[in-house]
Amino acid sequence: MRHPDDGRREVALLIETSKTFGRGVLEGVARYTRTCGNWTILTDERGLDDSLPPWLKRWQGHGILLRTSRPDVLNAARRLKTPAVFLGETLADAMPTLKSDDQAIIDHLASHLLDRGFKRFAYVGLEGKEWSNRRRDFLIKRLAAESLPCELFEFKPRQGRYDTLPRQQDRLVRWLRTLTPPVAIAACYDVMGLRVLNACRLAGIAVPEQAAVIGVDDDVLLCELANPPLTSVAHDLERIGFEAAALLQNLMNGAKQPRRPIQIVPRGVTTRQSTDVLAIDDELVAQAVQIIRRQACEGIQVQDVARQLRCSRVTLNRRFSTIFSRTVKQEILRLQIDRCRQLLQETDFTLQRIAGLAGFRHPEYMSVVFRRETGRTPGQYRRATKSNG
Incomplete structure (x- = not known):
């Protein structure tokens, strides 16, 4: 029996509570319901591979937020004819989909590794997984575009299940030994990142000195359990949940579903020990990078870097540009703009305060540089990237 139409919507949350990703998404849904949604929530403890709950076939609610790894569950949810939003990493035909932006994930990941001077790269994925293949292809x-190759390794399925972990780990160890250090290894997600780190230990490969390893998901527990702790790209999980809830509300109000998946950019890279290294042969440039990273947002100038290194600006710029194809000033500005992006997205600080924290003397100059580098004013960027509400 359908509940009385008092304006309150009954929504089923079929999202896993067993993993960091699902719990982060649920935080975003909770924020939406507190601020915007007149919802009654129906949920239960779930895993990503669980079937649909039996009660759902008789349920007469108003909307569903669904996250699953099973095509049969996705198809069964479609047949219910209830407004629904899918939050999976696959692309769901005929169901509105909201997901993390894989290309943006790889942009963050690649920039993080390229900025450390790596010239050799590898990717470890899961064969047959659509999301893993997308990330692999975007990385390649x-x-x-930088004229750099990428070696590939994939865990292979056998009879519908992944091969035994010890056997797969042996294959991974043998493959890692074929790579020439120093090499940067991107894992398709954090669980695979831990497997890569374990395989590096078994292969006698030092991390991060010979191989830097980065994952995706920024599952803090897994990343901190790793030895050494795993660097990872962090999704904006709360925003994914908030925007999915807002989309579902629109669908329940009769809006047309979007034609394309809605993609949410990640928050960025959480740097840990597994990539805390510089793969730069030129010691002068390596020292310059360390100085710039520490002091870019303190207002450091090119002449300050040269003075600390006891070399001329001309020499510093020539050797820096040979490796990075940009000047020292451009590198300082890049890090300052990255800091501005972070503060605009994560805080409500005034432009004057953001300018000071990013190393700019005047907010007006910061705004000019920000627009030149990003194509948007700071205000436009903040409105585009922060969740509504």
Whole structure:
């Protein structure tokens, strides 16, 4: 029996509570319901591979937020004819989909590794997984633009299940030993990142000195359990949940579903020990990078870097540009703009305060540089990237 139409919507949350991703998404849904949604929530403890709950077939609620790894569950949810939003990493035909932006994930990941001077790269994925293949292809394309190759390894399925972990780990160890250090290894997600770190230990490969390893998901527990702790790209999980809830509300109000998946950019890279290294042969440039990273947002100038290194600006810029194809000033500004982006997205600080924290003397100059580098004013960027509400 359908509940009385008092304006309150009954929504089923079929999102896993067993993983960091699902719990982060649920935080965003909770924020939406507190601020915007007149919802009654129906949920239960779930895993990503669980079937639909039996009560759902008789349920006469108003909307569903669904996250699952099973095609049969996705198809069964479609047949219910209830407004629904899918939050999976696959692309769901005929159901509105909201997901993390894989290309933006790889942009963050690749930039993090390229900024450390790596010239050799590898990717470890899961064969047959659509999301893993997308990330692999985006990484290959990004590196090709830099004329850099990428070695590939994939865990292979056998009879519908992944091969036994010890056997797969042995294959991974043998493959890692074929790579020439120093090499940067991108894992398709954090669980695979831990497997890569374990395989590096078994292969006698020092991390991060010989191989830097980065994952995706920024599952803090897994990343901190790793030895050494795993660097990872962090999704904006709360925003994914908030925007999915807002989309579902619109669908329940009769709006047309979007034609394309809605993609949410990640928060960025959480740097840990597994990539805390510089793969730069030129010691002068390596020292310059360390100085710039520490002091870019303190207002450091090119002459300050040269003075600390006891070399001329001309020499510093020539050797820096040879490795990074940009000047020292451009590198300082890049880090300052990255800091501005972070503060605009994560805080409500005034432009004057953001300018000071990013190393700019005047907010007006910061705004000019920000627009030149990003194509948007700070205000436009903040409105585009922060969740509504």
